[in-house]
Amino acid sequence: MRRHYEVIFLIFCIFLSYFTVQSIEILSKSKLERCEKASDSDNDLNCTRKIVLNMAVPSGSSGGEASIVAEIAEVEENATDLMETVRVPPVITINKTAAYALYELTYIRDVAYKPEEYYVKTRKCDRDAGANVVKICERLQDENGHIIEHSQPLCCPCGPQRRVPSSCGNFFDKLMKGKANTAHCVRFPGDWFHVFGIGQRSMGFSVRIEVKTGSKVSEVTVGPENRTVTSKDNFLRVNLIGDFVGYSNIPSFEDFYLVIPRQGEPGQPQDLGRNFSMWMLLERVRFTLDGVECNKIGVSYEAFSGQPNFCASPFWSCLHNQLWNFHDADQNRIRRKQLPLYGVEGRFERINQHPNAGTHSFSIGITEVLNTNLLIELTADDIEYVYQRSPGKLLSFTIPTFEALTQFGVATVSAENIGEVEASYSLTFDCSRGVSLMEEQFFILKPNEITIRSFKIYPTTDKAARYVCADCSLSTTKDQCKWFL
DSSP, X not given: OOOOEEEEEEXXXXXXXXXXXXXXXXXXXXXXXXXXXXSSOXXXXXOSEEEEEEEEEEXXXXXXXXXXXXXXXXXXXXXXXXXXXXXXXXEEEEEEOOOEEEEEEEEEEXXXXXXXXXXXEXXXXXXXXXXXXXXXXXXXBOTTSOBOXXXXXXXXXXXXXXXXXXXXXXHHHHHHHOOOEXXXXXXXXXXXXXXXXXXXXXXXXXXXXXXXXXXEEEEEXXXXXXXXXEOTTSSEEEEEEEESSOOXXXXXXXXXEEXXXXXXXXXXXXXXXXXXXXXXXXXXXXXOSSSOSTTSBTXXXXXXXXXXXXXXXXXXXXXXXXXXXXXXXXXXXXHTTOOOSXXXXXXXXXXXXXXXXXXXXXEEEOOOOOEEEEXXXXXXXTOOEEOOOOXXXXXXXXXXXXXXXXXXEEEXXXXXXXXXXXXXXXXXXXXXXXXXXXXXXXXXXXXXOEEEEEEEEOBSSSSOOOOEEEEEEETTBOOOOEEEO
């Protein structure tokens, strides 16, 4: 005979990758409900009755990965409040990946990491002079032999108030060798960086739910992009309802450009690389995309050669506020044990660790620890229930004294099934004010089997005091205990 039940969800193991979770929150008692076909969707379960569990899955420390293992151990009948044991408890394993913020990337152009000004002292400076006269400042040509505009040397006369102060020599030097002057030019040696515009952001993570009943295993994976999924065998359906409270510290980078080292050819890269120590986020106003503005990232030959009062301006004018300046500023802060202002590494966690990472997006880890609300539905048609009463006995209670500043103490309770049949038990007790509430524990004992259960006892104050715990109850028999902390 089928009856209406409420399902008690028992947590028997909770753990995290690298970190430990203290508890999981069950939002409501799970219910055994009738299956109803709400639509023609393939997401509907093929069943008569189903178990519905509403639960909150916590993320790991700093938003990292989390894993939870749990089982549905007992059911409670509404009419009698009697507990019945599930013969083969379904075991639920939940793996939640680390949460991340994902940003769209659009390639814009390449820029030099450190533009440099060079000068050559000569007496025959001319815009068309060859390398034998102006050396590195000779006018440049591209790979096709075409002259690169504005790459010619800029000639400045000698004198103490010039761009590079220099001696003009004596009268005979001028007469015999010509008047001294300097040839100036900008060149772009060394590293180049790709520049990307940053578009809309989205949040990403996935939750994999596996249910094992006997030898049968069903699984689904849900996430923000795929919120409701039914397993292939139509035994399990999961709906990702959402996250409690919105993420509040996800940064927006729409007013920034991302710059990363160029590894291969110029243009759209095939791989962003992993040199995160050189990745930087810089405000868009620091860039000149057409290259015609001085003292901005992306400065060109044209901007450098078009400076007003070029020869009277300081050496390296027009070449300030470049990528290397910002990177050096960050390194100085790091040496002073301060966080960087521009670099990605050191400011964010889990950089670009999202699935299927490519050249059109990048991600950073979300460090907020929030709970994800899942609605899990299991087909209950083939689940069998066993109801057996058997008396139990509490054998011993032990609580070693612990100091006031200790975070918690441990109570050890031993119990025995003194009846003749296997039965399910619950164990709980109350403590005096000053001790936090403790979770009820559920377990199954065979005849004459003894179990030892541990409870963590958390005082609510760090002051030394004497506490009392009493009124223990074991299964359907009342066996009282009392002890002092």
